[in-house]
Amino acid sequence: DQQVKQNSPSLSVQEGRISILNCDYTNSMFDYFLWYKKYPAEGPTFLISISSIKDKNEDGRFTVFLNKSAKHLSLHIVPSQPGDSAVYFCAASEIRGKLIFGQGTTLQVKP
Amino acid sequence: SQTIHxxxxxxxxPVGSPLSLECTVEGTSNPNLYWYRQAAGRGLQLxxxxxxxxxxxxxxxxxxSASRPQDRQFILSSKKLLLSDSGxxxxxxxxxxxxxxxYFGPGTRLLVL
Structure with a gap:
């Protein structure tokens, strides 16, 4: 049973435009959500997180939105840059800080 | 600052050989430690x-199997590797x-032949 799903395996956007990556979850007990960025053959890098008591968190070009009623999470990157090309994982935290990861979305930003 | 190696x-x-992967953390005490595997084209599995x-x-x-002999050391082991352990x-x-x-370390790519 996949508790965290990223239904789009890939996304391609033009440099300067907005990238929107989506994530859905099924467990209403999740209380903390994170986005990680991963380059090939490297460990994931933490990008941004959001607590379930908030609906938006912003850090520079990255904004995460949380819609608890829809059990939906999204990451907006504005403006997108070629260096943003990577695999993006969303993750949700349950008790004891264990993270459940989505399958990942490969973002390609074209110059 | 904290660093993970x-x-x-x-x-x-080769198939059937033992495995020992090591992970150490610096700059923090009593951390929670985790081992994940990412199989080709798939997400991260705890x-x-x-x-x-x-x-x-x-x-x-x-x-x-895993062991934690010291506070900031985490070891992943196997007595006999299988092809499916690649990742x-x-x-x-x-x-x-x-x-x-x-926070993640740089990772180890394991290929079992």
Whole structure:
């Protein structure tokens, strides 16, 4: 049973435009959500997180939105840059800080 | 600042051979430690986590085991590797508790032939 799903395996956007990556979850007990960025053959890098008591968190070009009623999470990157090309994982935290990861979305930003 | 190390970076091992991957964390004490595996084209699967020395929780039944002999050292082992053990192994740490971010090491790519 996949508790965290990223239904789009890939996304391609033009440099300067907005990238929107989506994530859905099924467990209403999740209380903390994170986005990680991963380059090939490297460990994931933490990008941004959001607590379930908030609906938006912003850090520079990255904004995460949380819609608890829809059990939906999204990451907006504005403006997108070629260096943003990577695999993006969303993750949700349950008790004891264990993270459940989505399958990942490969973002390609074209110059 | 905190740093997490993993070694080796790459490993090619024959089927049936033993395995030992090591992870160490610097700059923090009593971290929660985690082992993940990323199979080709798939997401991250939690294998083991530890909240303290000698305390290991296994998430999935498998051919692997984990140990935590010291506070900031986490080891992933196998007595006999299988072809299906190939993948990218990642160690992570967090401060523990709820709503804590996990930080990942650089990973070890394991190829079992």
């Amino acid at each position: 993993q070694w080796p970076a790459t490993l090619v091992q 294998l083991f986590y530890s909240v303290g020395i000698g305390q290991i929780s296994s998430e999935v039944p498998q051919n692997l 990218f192994y990642l160690c992570a740490w967090s401060k523990g508790g709820s709503q804590e971010t996990q």
